[in-house]
Amino acid sequence: MKPHLWFVRAASRLVSRRWRKEWQREWEAELHHHESLGRHGLFRRSLGSFWDALSMQPRRLEDELFQDLRYGIRMLLNNATLTAVAILSLAVGIGANTAVFSVANAVMLKQLPAKNAEELLVFEWFATGGREMVASHSGGGYEDASGRVIRSSFPNVVFDRFRNHTRTLSGLAAYQGIETMNVSVKGDAEVASGLIASGSYYRVLGVDALIGRTLADDDDRPEASPVAVLDFRYWERRFGLDPRVVGQTIVINTVPFTVVGVTPKAFVGTETFETPDIYIPLGVHRLINVWPDHQSWLWWLRMIGRRNPGVTVQQVHDDLQQVFGESVLDSWNARPARLQAPSSTPLVVPDFRAVDGSRGNGGNPAAARLFSILMAIVGLVLLIVCANVANLLVAKGAARRNEMAIRGALGANRARLVRQLLVESVLLASSGAALGITCAYWGQHFLTWAAPSGASMPPTELVLHVLAFTAAITLFAGIVFGLAPGLRSTRIDPNSAMKNNSRSVAQSRTLLTKALLVTQVAASLILLVGAGLLTRSLANVRSVDFGFNTKNLVVFKVDPVPNRYTPAQIPHLYDRMIERLAAIPGVLSATLSENLLLSGSSTNANLLRPGRDAPPSGHNSVQTQAIRFNFFDTMQMALLRGRHFTPADRDNTPLAAIINETLARRFFDKEDPLGQQILLDGRRTRPIEVVGVVRDSKYRSPRDQDLPTLFVPYLQQSISGMGFEVRTAADPSPMIPVIREAMRQIDANLPLIDIKTQEQQTGESMFGERLFATFSGIFGAVALLLSSMGLYALMSYMVARRTNEIGIRMALGAQRFGILRLVMRETALLVSMGTGIGVLGAVAVTQILTSLLYGLAPHDPLTILLAATTLVFSAAIASYLPARRATGLDPMLALREE
């Protein structure tokens, strides 16, 4: 062959098949013509064909990709069910994971929007055994892994001395939240939350004001005029983002404060779930009467500090340890005489530690556990989704062996076939991902919306790397499993593939498909068991005996202290309120208690018996509740022995207490508790006489179990805010406005806090159970649906492939039942394997639910049995439907089937 023609032919291999022939003809004709004219340099000219072929490349790609895409869409639409299942699965997997991880990120992982947040640290203390030198502390604590209770409030003296003596901190700030303040703006009163912060607070955090200024050290001087800084959300809600708010006066607990600034939106305070509305300086907090002023024995301040660069947390601890010991001793010695109850237990200084504060205080371990459970749930869903999509695609890929063989036989090269499969897989996976992002966006808002009403959720945003991660996993699964079977089928010899297909026993499912199916069934079972456990736990909590009548009850809280009522005036105010309430038509009675029932709050004390050794620390803790004398009558709690309190039980009469059954059992065992004397450590020096025993009831939450509880007359205790319980004759909801109006007549400036029915309160106290039961229920159902659909699709596919074989078998006399058994046998085996693995997995995994479950163990056999039955049942239906179709086949038609 002439070299120029040879070169053109070689170059033509570069040109896409569709254009190749024409292209080659043009070049050959030109060269031929040139040659016929007797010209030279033919070969040199033919070299240009190489560049020409290269210039055709973009056209080839566009052309073929477009073809692939169009064909891909057609193939996906052709298999609409399978496509829809796959896309929806992907969307659920990507969406749920991204939403949960985004919220978890905002709640747990995100650093404060502070400068060099990693330099921040917070302080905590914990008992080391024995009786701590802590006269009184406020604020909750949490139990760490070793069961120690970790608390984070300190007395003033520790803060002052730390600040003056530290050589390792560049700044230290103290603060404490105020749950409710009565705030009035231009004569309009409302309840807001607050934070008392030392003037150094914002400087330590390195947070600047959005408008105006933040608190400064000068604001802490006792003679400074009271100023306030607003949170962005409060500014938005109450002032409509009006920048003229700076310089305006607002009245907090009857004291005028000047607004000096607003913090940026990104700043949500230093406490997880608690974003205050208003920040006021520590120096002026006594003006608003919330915390006892300058009582150095009260542990009430939280601290956040900034360490010098290069200083470790341990160095901070060593630096301050001696100062801490001295301060604790001083604080303890300053306690008032009434707190100096005698005790023979040796006193110890609690230990303190500095921990990373880059995420603020109260890295809430309970919330962390909840989110780890949510993450486990959605992680399982993701696993099921991947297995499901993979399984569907593998089945689909295998079903297309014939198609691939034909296309190969018609001249498609392997790269082209693989590219086609790739395009389809990417198309499918990216549709799923796009829908998933939408789901994630909704899901995140759902989670924020579903948060408990008291918790202010930090603003969340979709975390792009999480989205990228989940999208990548699912895309990867989609592509790998979409491609794998295709790769295999493109490798086979078209001739044998096409022959192989029809009249023979169809090959059984591959190991991959089997493994995927087993995984899916196992993961679904784990989710179902989890959902079952949480649902049954909710049912248990719902059906619990509260020990009092929750029907027809309106509850609210009142705090007259901020409104300048003196301790002497308050009992009279309460008496007037109770009288007024009881006079409302439709109200049977009204009463008071220190804490509303099932509201999550309670008061603690250590119980001592005079003349006896104190039990080891932690074993003498009891709940106390100060009540009005008619509390048990109004709440319909049964007094078992002794007497009720009477109006005569006042501060000038002997102290009396009524105990519940659990307390009687635990502290008096076989003795008769009536007439016994007890002491409350850290509260009273006078002994208290037990005058009655009342039936056990729930106090903090429906999940309470055997809490020893001690009731005292509220007039025998220092009085501040109280909860009101109003028993109505009928439906309590319509009574709420009536009650509001009646209370306004007593004092229009006294807001009723959280007025609601007891049933609402009870519902809120089960919020966690409800949320998790709903959440796991939804995902359990999704998992069940996904697995069933996956199984159904697989079985249908298998039946379709074995149509021919089934026809032969039936023609040879196989009975319907035999066919059914044939089709279902393998699936049954796989499902039972999956179930077995799932049961083992569930027993291992549901341990993390222990803290959420009420009244049943995480490996509750009945729940596992129910879940397994549900799964096996739906799997049976999913595989029976296609199997029945197989038995209904007409052998003649089946044999003709190609």
Add this chain to the structure above:
Amino acid sequence: MGHTYLSFSATAILQALANGYEYGFDIMDVTGLPSGTVYPALRRLEDAGHVESKWEKHETAQKELRPPRKYYELTRDGERALADATKRYRLLDRPARWAPDLKPSRQRG
């Protein structure tokens, strides 16, 4: 077709087509451009709609015992683009170094 900015070689090719040279190799001869430039440029011009390609009638080629050739023609767009471009490339406005032995060949049927 929008106003594409024509390169010098593309303008030269359009000019050659306007002057009646309509085969790839003839265009090379008349413009002096190498085949590696002329053909890709023709493809681009065709994609841009400045040029149309057609095949010679089979009978015409058979009479001369040679394979049918592919020829290129200016479209309306191409003429317009050429008019625009020649304002920029004044040099091309006059005939230059036409190969003397090449005549416009219009023997297609």
